[in-house]
Amino acid sequence: MDPIGLLVEIIKEQAPEDIWQGSPILGYRLLGNTNRGEVGEKFIIQYLKKFGIEAENGENRTSKTDLHIGEVKFEVKTASLGANGTFQYNHVRLDRDYNYLLCVGLCPQKIVYSLWRKGDVAEGNAGRLVRMAEGQSVTFKLTKKLSDMIDLDSLVPAISKITQASE
Numbered sequence: 001m002d003p004i005g006l007l008v009e010i011i012k013e014q015a016p017e018d019i020w021q022g023s024p025i026l027g028y029r030l031l032g033n034t035n036r037g038e039v040g041e042k043f044i045i046q047y048l049k050k051f052g053i054e055a056e057n058g059e060n061r062t063s064k065t066d067l068h069i070g071e072v073k074f075e076v077k078t079a080s081l082g083a084n085g086t087f088q089y090n091h092v093r094l095d096r097d098y099n100y101l102l103c104v105g106l107c108p109q110k111i112v113y114s115l116w117r118k119g120d121v122a123e124g125n126a127g128r129l130v131r132m133a134e135g136q137s138v139t140f141k142l143t144k145k146l147s148d149m150i151d152l153d154s155l156v157p158a159i160s161k162i163t164q165a166s167e
Helices: 003-014 033-050 118-122 152-165
Strands: 067-069 072-080 086-093 100-106 111-117 129-131 139-145
Touching (some): 033 072, 033 100, 033 152, 100 118, 111 152
Antiparallel strands (some): 129 139
8 A cells, every 4th residue: 555646536536627737937826925925026127118008116126106108197006827727816916006907917827917996996897806814904805817807918908908007
């Protein structure tokens, strides 16, 4: 009797399909939560700069604004696609000073996003906000289906429209 072999068989039976096998961005899933957020913010800043949009982040990790383009402030949340086909964006806060919530979704082979005005988030138009912990009302999680997200190639026009309207 091989107890390790038996346990491996039971784990295989219980484990969901790993959609991340062979993904070029698998390393993201191995990072800690704080590092995941930094990766998402840096990615968006560098991505937008490639298209001539000057995006800057806050002064440090605890800055109240993740990203700003001119006078427009963005809260950036990044999540990877789970086996159930959803993204879970954690620590969405309504008490922070931002104009838009930008949710970046990492899939094994593509990147997607969604973008909402902060007021729309507060009114539930982005989806149902669920408290991160019982008894507190400061940080929320927002779960989105892959089918609710938008391909990344339309992010630059969306950001340009927002920032031009604020000028």
